[in-house]
Amino acid sequence: MEKIILIKYGELTTKKENINLFIQTLKENIKYKLKDEPVEIQYDKGRMFIRGLKDNYDKVIAKLKEVFGIHEIVVCYEIKTLDLEEIKKEVLSLVQEKEFKTFKVETKRSNKAILKNSLEISSEIGAFLLKNKKGIVVDVHNPEVVIHVEMRNNGTYLYFEKELGLGGYPVSTLGKGILMLSGGIDSPVAGYMAIKRGVKLEALYFESPPHTSIEAKNKVLELAKILSKYNNDLKVHVIHFTEIQEAIYKNIPHEYLITIMRRMMYRIAEIIASRSNAKILVNGESIGQVASQTLTSMKAINEVVKIPVIRPVACFDKLEIIDLAKKINTYETSILPYEDCCTIFVPDHPVINPKARLCEEYEKRIPYKDLIYEAIKNHEVIKVSENTKKDFDDLL
Numbered sequence: 001m002e003k004i005i006l007i008k009y010g011e012l013t014t015k016k017e018n019i020n021l022f023i024q025t026l027k028e029n030i031k032y033k034l035k036d037e038p039v040e041i042q043y044d045k046g047r048m049f050i051r052g053l054k055d056n057y058d059k060v061i062a063k064l065k066e067v068f069g070i071h072e073i074v075v076c077y078e079i080k081t082l083d084l085e086e087i088k089k090e091v092l093s094l095v096q097e098k099e100f101k102t103f104k105v106e107t108k109r110s111n112k113a114i115l116k117n118s119l120e121i122s123s124e125i126g127a128f129l130l131k132n133k134k135g136i137v138v139d140v141h142n143p144e145v146v147i148h149v150e151m152r153n154n155g156t157y158l159y160f161e162k163e164l165g166l167g168g169y170p171v172s173t174l175g176k177g178i179l180m181l182s183g184g185i186d187s188p189v190a191g192y193m194a195i196k197r198g199v200k201l202e203a204l205y206f207e208s209p210p211h212t213s214i215e216a217k218n219k220v221l222e223l224a225k226i227l228s229k230y231n232n233d234l235k236v237h238v239i240h241f242t243e244i245q246e247a248i249y250k251n252i253p254h255e256y257l258i259t260i261m262r263r264m265m266y267r268i269a270e271i272i273a274s275r276s277n278a279k280i281l282v283n284g285e286s287i288g289q290v291a292s293q294t295l296t297s298m299k300a301i302n303e304v305v306k307i308p309v310i311r312p313v314a315c316f317d318k319l320e321i322i323d324l325a326k327k328i329n330t331y332e333t334s335i336l337p338y339e340d341c342c343t344i345f346v347p348d349h350p351v352i353n354p355k356a357r358l359c360e361e362y363e364k365r366i367p368y369k370d371l372i373y374e375a376i377k378n379h380e381v382i383k384v385s386e387n388t389k390k391d392f393d394d395l396l
């Protein structure tokens with residue numbers, strides 16, 4: 001009997017046509033996550049099996065809890081038989097040292113060649129335990145211990161407890177997206193939600209030195225590092241935005257600063273996406289949160305690109321976003337007080353109903369195509385992973 005970890009895929013199993021891609025990708029992602037652990041990973045259509053574990057169960061489980069596409073994680077005992085008599089003895093040996101009064105047996109039988117049905121198997125095992133272990137009774141409604149018995153093609157799996165995984169889809173199964181990652185609270189949460197749906201992200205950060213500091217950049221890289229736990233790693237594209245912002249500031253009526261700045265960001269993001277073969281942009285916009293996120297503003301800004309823009313937190317209240325930021329551990333970093341490029345050139349009265357026609361007029365005053373071309377030509381790419389050193393000195 002070997003103690004192994006069994007993984008259930010959950011929602012994946014409903015994806016009939018793509019199931020092999022989903023499971024194969026999940027396996028690759030788990031392999032990457034456990035690259036420092038000497039384990040062996042195998043799978044069939046319904047389950048993944050991690051064998052060769054030693055004393056590293058807790059560590060492996062903690063890592064598996066950062067992998068999307070896993071529905072349940074179970075530490076179980078594998079016996080290479082479907083013979084009911086042998087199974088009964090093994091179950092008994094497992095429960096012998098356990099202290100409990102009430103129990104029930106729950107059987108799953110994916111191998112339909114087994115003649116007895118699940119209920120018959122459960123009650124036979126239950127009866128055997130009652131006969132051989134003193135002081136226990138069956139309670140089907142509220143048992144202290146549930147003994148799970150899964151009979152599959154190549155063996156039987158026995159376990160008592162299961163832990164929930166993160167759910168979602170394995171990262172990469174849905175293709176690539178570009179996350180507009182600022183140092184704020186919203187965009188890391190938006191990124192996490194997109195990764196959850198199987199989107200492999202690359203991040204895009206606009207910096208405006210000397211108006212924005214190296215601390216602001218490190219903060220974004222720290223957020224990228226947290227997100228990289230779920231994304232395998234995270235490539236961060238850094239765009240030097242100073243010249244564009246200064247040109248906007250000098251030439252455009254200040255109430256339109258933010259609207260036009262964001263149109264430039266979108267244009268650049270679309271080009272980065274097409275070069276990276278990404279199919280969507282993802283950002284942390286939330287309806288009504290600030291002047292640039294009224295519906296009219298969103299339309300005037302969105303108009304400059306064709307690529308779909310996904311806004312996972314669009315309909316969340318700020319408090320809901322904060323809750324999630326705390327859960328995924330980005331909140332404490334996000335609230336560090338370094339200026340972002342959006343906050344340094346904020347006008348007193350940003351327009352809340354910008355007119356697209358006026359945006360186009362104003363944009364004629366700056367050679368924005370050339371500026372965008374330069375910014376993209378000189379852009380920097382930094383690859384962050386969960387093992388990246390905290391001060392990012394080795395990367396910058």
Ligand code: ATP
Nearest residue numbers: 180181182184185186187204205206283284285342
């Ligand atoms: P956040 O808390 O995510 O920064 P916010 O409330 O500050 O959001 P805005 O500053 O209006 O809102 O930005 C809206 C979205 O635009 C951000 O969530 C992010 O996706 C993107 N964005 C803003 N600033 C930057 C930046 N400097 N680099 C990359 N993306 C940015």
Ligand code: MG
Nearest residue numbers: 182184340342
């Ligand atoms: Mg922001």
